[in-house]
Amino acid sequence: MQGLLKxxxxxxxxxxxxxxxxxxxxxxxxxxxxxxxxxxxxxxxxTNGFLPVNTPLVEREENLLGKGGxxxxxxxxxxxxxQDDNQSHTGNALRFDLTVPLALxxxxxxxxxxxxxxxxAIGPVFRGERPQKGRFRQFTQCDIxxxxxxxxxxxxxxxxxxxxxxxxxxxxxxxxxxxxxNRKILTGLFADLKIPEDxxxxxxxxxxxxxxxxxxxxxxxxxxxxxxxxxxxxILSFTRLKxxxxxxxxxxxxxxxxxxxxxxVEEMRTVLQGLSDMEVNPTRYQLDFSIARGLDYYTGTVYExxxxxxxxxxxxxxxxxxxxxxxxxxGRKLPGVGISIGLTRLLSQLFAEGIIKPDRASPSExxxxxxxxxxxxxxxxxxxxxxxxxxxxENYLEDKKLSKQxxxxxxxxxxxxxxxxxxxxxxxxxxxxxxKSGEQKEIPQSEIFKALNA
Amino acid sequence: MQGLLKxxxxxxxxxxxxxxxxxxxxxxxxxxxxxxxxxxxxxxxxTNGFLPVNTPLVEREENLLGKGGxxxxxxxxxxxxxQDDNQSHTGNALRFDLTVPLALxxxxxxxxxxxxxxxxAIGPVFRGERPQKGRFRQFTQCDIxxxxxxxxxxxxxxxxxxxxxxxxxxxxxxxxxxxxxNRKILTGLFADLKIPEDxxxxxxxxxxxxxxxxxxxxxxxxxxxxxxxxxxxxILSFTRLKxxxxxxxxxxxxxxxxxxxxxxVEEMRTVLQGLSDMEVNPTRYQLDFSIARGLDYYTGTVYExxxxxxxxxxxxxxxxxxxxxxxxxxGRKLPGVGISIGLTRLLSQLFAEGIIKPDRASPSExxxxxxxxxxxxxxxxxxxxxxxxxxxxENYLEDKKLSKQxxxxxxxxxxxxxxxxxxxxxxxxxxxxxxKSGEQKEIPQSEIFKALNA
Numbered sequence: 001m002q003g004l005l006k007x008x009x010x011x012x013x014x015x016x017x018x019x020x021x022x023x024x025x026x027x028x029x030x031x032x033x034x035x036x037x038x039x040x041x042x043x044x045x046x047t048n049g050f051l052p053v054n055t056p057l058v059e060r061e062e063n064l065l066g067k068g069g070x071x072x073x074x075x076x077x078x079x080x081x082x083q084d085d086n087q088s089h090t091g092n093a094l095r096f097d098l099t100v101p102l103a104l105x106x107x108x109x110x111x112x113x114x115x116x117x118x119x120x121a122i123g124p125v126f127r128g129e130r131p132q133k134g135r136f137r138q139f140t141q142c143d144i145x146x147x148x149x150x151x152x153x154x155x156x157x158x159x160x161x162x163x164x165x166x167x168x169x170x171x172x173x174x175x176x177x178x179x180x181x182n183r184k185i186l187t188g189l190f191a192d193l194k195i196p197e198d199x200x201x202x203x204x205x206x207x208x209x210x211x212x213x214x215x216x217x218x219x220x221x222x223x224x225x226x227x228x229x230x231x232x233x234x235i236l237s238f239t240r241l242k243x244x245x246x247x248x249x250x251x252x253x254x255x256x257x258x259x260x261x262x263x264x265v266e267e268m269r270t271v272l273q274g275l276s277d278m279e280v281n282p283t284r285y286q287l288d289f290s291i292a293r294g295l296d297y298y299t300g301t302v303y304e305x306x307x308x309x310x311x312x313x314x315x316x317x318x319x320x321x322x323x324x325x326x327x328x329x330x331g332r333k334l335p336g337v338g339i340s341i342g343l344t345r346l347l348s349q350l351f352a353e354g355i356i357k358p359d360r361a362s363p364s365e366x367x368x369x370x371x372x373x374x375x376x377x378x379x380x381x382x383x384x385x386x387x388x389x390x391x392x393x394e395n396y397l398e399d400k401k402l403s404k405q406x407x408x409x410x411x412x413x414x415x416x417x418x419x420x421x422x423x424x425x426x427x428x429x430x431x432x433x434x435x436k437s438g439e440q441k442e443i444p445q446s447e448i449f450k451a452l453n454a
Numbered sequence: 455m456q457g458l459l460k461x462x463x464x465x466x467x468x469x470x471x472x473x474x475x476x477x478x479x480x481x482x483x484x485x486x487x488x489x490x491x492x493x494x495x496x497x498x499x500x501t502n503g504f505l506p507v508n509t510p511l512v513e514r515e516e517n518l519l520g521k522g523g524x525x526x527x528x529x530x531x532x533x534x535x536x537q538d539d540n541q542s543h544t545g546n547a548l549r550f551d552l553t554v555p556l557a558l559x560x561x562x563x564x565x566x567x568x569x570x571x572x573x574x575a576i577g578p579v580f581r582g583e584r585p586q587k588g589r590f591r592q593f594t595q596c597d598i599x600x601x602x603x604x605x606x607x608x609x610x611x612x613x614x615x616x617x618x619x620x621x622x623x624x625x626x627x628x629x630x631x632x633x634x635x636n637r638k639i640l641t642g643l644f645a646d647l648k649i650p651e652d653x654x655x656x657x658x659x660x661x662x663x664x665x666x667x668x669x670x671x672x673x674x675x676x677x678x679x680x681x682x683x684x685x686x687x688x689i690l691s692f693t694r695l696k697x698x699x700x701x702x703x704x705x706x707x708x709x710x711x712x713x714x715x716x717x718x719v720e721e722m723r724t725v726l727q728g729l730s731d732m733e734v735n736p737t738r739y740q741l742d743f744s745i746a747r748g749l750d751y752y753t754g755t756v757y758e759x760x761x762x763x764x765x766x767x768x769x770x771x772x773x774x775x776x777x778x779x780x781x782x783x784x785g786r787k788l789p790g791v792g793i794s795i796g797l798t799r800l801l802s803q804l805f806a807e808g809i810i811k812p813d814r815a816s817p818s819e820x821x822x823x824x825x826x827x828x829x830x831x832x833x834x835x836x837x838x839x840x841x842x843x844x845x846x847x848e849n850y851l852e853d854k855k856l857s858k859q860x861x862x863x864x865x866x867x868x869x870x871x872x873x874x875x876x877x878x879x880x881x882x883x884x885x886x887x888x889x890k891s892g893e894q895k896e897i898p899q900s901e902i903f904k905a906l907n908a
Contacts (some may be wrong), residue, residue: 015517017561017783020546023510025559027566035506039493046817047841049848051866052489056477056592057511057578061534063469074534079582080515080525080547090582092474093534105479107471112481114815114865116852124511128533128544138510148852155830155851162838277834329471361568363500376609380731384616387501394503397609398570398602411568412505 022129022137026347028361029413034347035363037171038122041142041341044167045120048159050144053119055101057126061093063329064100073128094126098143098340103326106147110330115149116156122343136344145338147325152335154267157301157321158274160337164305164317165284173355175308176316178284181291182268182301183320188261189238189252193231201296203227207239208292211311239290245272248287267300267321299323303339313349317341360413366393366452367409371402371421379420382430382445391452393418409435418448476583476591478798482815483867488801489817491625492576495596495795498621499574502613504598507573509555511580515547517783518554527582548580552597552794557780560601564784569603570610576797590798599792601779606789608721611755611775612728614791618759618771619738627809629762630770632738635745636722636755637774642715643692643706647685655750657681661693662746665765693744699726702741721754753777757793767803771795814867820847820906821863825856825875833874836884836899845906847872863889872902 019025026034046052061076075094095101098121106113122142129135144163146156161178168176186207190200206221213221215236222232241248249265268287275285293302300321307313319339326334350356366386370379379395386393394414396405402419409417419431424442432451433440443451473479480488500506515530529548549555552575560567576596583589598617600610615632622630640661644654660675667675669690676686695702703719722741729739747756754775761767773793780788804810820840824833833849840847848868850859856873863871873885878896886905887894897905 015561015783016514017517017558019510019562020512020514020544023512023546025509025562027563028505028507031506031508034508035496039496042489042493047844047846049816049818049846051482051815051817052485053482054485054488055479056473058474058477058580058592060470060474063471065534071534075531075544076534077529077548077582078532080519080528080530090474090529092477094531104471107469108473108479109481114862118848126512128531138512151852153851153853155834155849159849159851166841273831274834277831278838279835280838329469361505362503363505364503377727377731380609380728381733384732384734387620390501392501392503394572395609395613397607397613398605399607408568 020137022131022135024136024344024348029358030347030351032361032363033351033356033358034343037343037347038142040170041167041343042120042122044163044170045142045144048118048144048163048166050118050120053102053105053121054123055095055098055105055121057095057124058092059095059101059104061091063104064093064096070096070127075126075128096127097125098123098141099145099325099338102143102145102147103329106326106334107329110332115147116152117147118144119147120144134345134349136348139342139344142341142343143338145325145336147334147336150333150335152337154270154301154321155274157267157337158271158278158280160319160339161271161275161285161303162278162280164303164339165280168305168317169284173307173350174310176284177286177306177308178317179286179288179291179304179306180268180271180301181287181289182264182271183292183298184260184264184300185252185268185289186264186292188258188264189256190235191260192256192258193234195227195231199225199227203235204292205294207235207290208294210239210290211314241289242286245287248289264300271301293318293320297322297324301337307355310353310355313346313353316346362412362414364392364394364412364414366391366416366418367405367414368393368395368418369402369405369409369420370396371419373399374422375420375425378425382418382420382448386448389449406435416452474591476585476589478590478802480801483812484801484805486815486817487810487812488797491797491801492596494624495621495797496574496576498617498624499596499598502572502598502617502620504572504574507556507559507575508577509549509552509559509575511549511578512546513549513555513558515545517558518547518550524550524581529580529582550581551579552577552595553599553779553792556597556599556601557783560780560788561783564786569601570606571601572598573601574598588799588803590802593796593798596795596797597792599779599790601788601790604787604789606791608724608755608775609728611721611791612725612732612734614773614793615725615729615739615757616732616734618757618793619734622759622771623738627761627804628764630738631740631760631762632771633740633742633745633758633760634722634725634755635742636718636725637746637752638714638718638754639706639722639743640718640746642712642718643710644689645714646710646712647688649681649685653679653681657689658746659748661689661744662748664693664744665768695743696740699741702743718754725755747772747774751776751778755791761809764807764809767800767807770800816866816868818846818848818866818868820845820870820872821859821868822847822849822872823856823859823863823874824850825873827853828876829874829879832879836872836874836902840902843903860889870906 077090077092124138125141126138164178187200190203202225206218210218291302291304298320302320304315305317321337323335325336368379368383370376383393383395415435417433424430428445429442430445431440431442531544531546578592579595580592618632641654644657656679660672664672673686745756745758752774756774758769759771771793775791777789779790822833822837824830837847837849869889871887878884882899883896884899885894885896
């Protein structure tokens with residue numbers, strides 16, 4: 001029936017009203033979840049001292065390209081009327097991440113900012129990729145970054161882990177683990193294994209693919225790079241190390257002493273000490289030498305977050321430490337550490353996998369129903385009293401039969417109806433109905449707040 | 455000094471890092487206010503039963519043009535690499551308001567929606583206007599709309615007024631008044647004055663300009679339209695009517711009886727009755743026959759909101775009733791009523807006029823300070839305990855002198871510092887310092903929550 005209705009509606013319109021390919025939107029019930037998430041995310045970032053930053057969605061094209069924007073995926077803006085005239089090209093493009101805008105923001109506001117500068121940003125970014133499952137051309141990212149001036153303590157890297165853990169505990173989607181590594185530990189180990197300088201980054205990339213292509217795939221990739229059997233064996237065996245963080249570090253320290261490695265271990269110990277001092281639940285994070293992260297610019301700590309039992313999802317929150325946020329824009333050394341959550345992708349996956357089941361569309365807790373026009377005045381007064389106390393309560397305002405009004409509550413998933421009929425108004429009572437159980441009882445209007453709090 | 459610093463920084467960079475013209479951003483202190491506002495706005499809409507809707511920022515070009523998008527101001531998207539090749543034109547453009555996307559959303563989700571469908575939308579829209587003071591190419595709008603199926607009670611129009619009043623009371627920017635009118639009252643009066651059918655819309659537009667160009671200006675405009683002296687006199691005298699709503703309506707009813715007028719009066723009485731039943735503060739709204747609103751598609755109630763004593767700001771929240779949201783897309787009659795707040799413009803004006811004075815950048819209520827590395831562990835533990843209880847508390851993590859740490863709190867406007875020195879750690883105490891008064895006292899660490907709640 002719904003399918004048929006849709007067909008009739010569509011045939012009446014000469015417009016294709018569907019979302020442009022790669023630009024999805026959530027339906028009402030999904031969007032209610034997204035809104036709740038955004039508010040939890042924002043509150044968690046804010047509780048940890050991050051400032052909100054909201055940069056324009058549009059930046060100068062050369063600034064985006066200057067920091068690694070992929071020109072094939074970049075959307076530039078033109079005015080419609082001038083579309084055949086290249087003069088009209090505005091020189092501006094849509095941002096493709098929140099990091100380049102952060103760098104530009106720091107350059108623009110440098111003298112107003114206090115360092116370490118902790119900011120969060122939540123908003124849409126755009127990539128003109130070929131649309132495919134789980135890939136969108138517009139998607140919402142949620143980022144935090146801490147930017148130091150010249151130096152930045154590795155306790156900040158611990159703080160970031162703690163934020164991830166606070167956040168996913170509140171979002172309550174199941175058991176998760178933040179996996180930690182430090183790039184210097186890996187590159188120090190590679191150097192100790194006499195892997196040539198120019199092969200260190202490609203070897204990192206190979207390790208990064210471990211989860212995707214498995215040990216054999218990584219072995220093949222390393223062979224192709226020209227690594228020998230002993231080197232490959234060593235690398236694979238330390239990516240396999242598991243267990244207590246301190247024990248893992250001590251094991252490696254027995255055999256390795258490269259300066260970079262030692263520095264990485266020291267940085268990691270600061271992070272682990274910070275986490276321990278904050279009494280962060282130790283089952284929520286673990287040292288994992290197989291984490292490398294794809295992005296070139298990470299130089300120290302790297303993070304990935306996995307939802308236990310759902311490896312298909314990949315990392316649900318990743319990031320790391322970098323030496324230089326914005327030198328190209330500011331002429332200054334600004335080390336930082338940050339993470340990013342790809343909200344649109346993550347929520348889409350959680351809905352698709354049934355990990356989150358959106359159950360209702362409306363934020364209303366209460367629908368107030370007048371059985372006829374005569375009770376509307378009392379209904380409006382009651383509704384406003386509830387709203388004035390912050391209760392999510394709405395009045396049904398149309399002149400419709402009772403069954404239609406209950407339908408409205410049912411379809412939107414509003415859990416409670418307050419019914420005002422002739423008798424109720426006369427007796428200054430109301431009937432309170434639990435829409436799930438069907439249970440209902442009459443109470444004095446004056447006791448409504450007591451009844452709702454019970 | 456700050457100016458000099460900026461100059462040095464800029465000269466080091468070959469990039470122009472400023473925001474593209476017409477795409478502004480707020481600094482940290484302003485952004486904190488914007489974030490607070492957004493959360494109040496969202497909560498108010500949500501308390502009144504509006505569902506969050508978040509449509510893509512990008513829609514099909516023909517759908518935007520189909521509903522009145524101005525092609526001169528519309529931004530279309532192209533891929534950067536293909537910019538000289540018209541094939542690469544994506545056929546998509548950035549939305550210019552939140553109403554056309556609502557219409558498309560209703561068409562897309564028709565079978566999932568429950569009517570009356572109440573939604574709010576908060577997000578950026580784009581217009582390629584010539585940048586000028588108070589005009590932006592990207593700005594945030596906050597809209598609510600209630601969409602009926604076939605019919606929609608005028609009590610909804612009252613509900614919308616109540617939402618405006620709840621909102622601006624919470625935003626607390628001073629005395630304001632929602633001015634109400636109904637287009638049918640005006641057009642009925644015009645018809646009664648024998649103003650020809652084809653002059654009714656231009657006459658409405660002339661009335662709409664009253665505040666901008668004054669009575670003389672409007673008189674001239676009406677003369678140009680061909681209205682005679684008596685007609686002009688009548689129109690101007692009823693736009694001047696002030697006072698109690700019911701008295702105003704009765705005054706007009708004595709002399710006028712056109713069917714459209716009578717219908718408008720009846721609709722307005724429903725709105726006023728609803729407001730009275732909800733016991734909405736009557737000083738917050740008034741009937742005003744000089745309100746017409748520019749947009750063509752309003753057919754009944756129209757709203758404007760003025761901040762008393764700041765007529766320069768214009769209307770801070772406007773909207774109205776329309777007969778048909780999306781017939782072109784859905785083939786159905788969907789009457790609606792809604793309002794819109796131009797958030798970016800409004801906040802910019804409030805900052806510029808000094809009506810809001812952003813005083814601090816950080817959301818943190820507390821900075822926890824360790825006087826040396828030795829106290830860091832205690833500091834981290836305390837900070838985490840506070841955050842776990844939802845207190846906005848951050849740790850200063852860098853190894854810096856005490857004065858630098860106080861500087862950080864000062865510059866960000868963090869009101870309270872908790873200081874942990876050697877003695878404090880030994881005695882399990884902490885020193886609590888009020889950053890405004892400079893007052894400080896030592897308390898047991900175990901009494902921190904009590905002290906903060908005091």
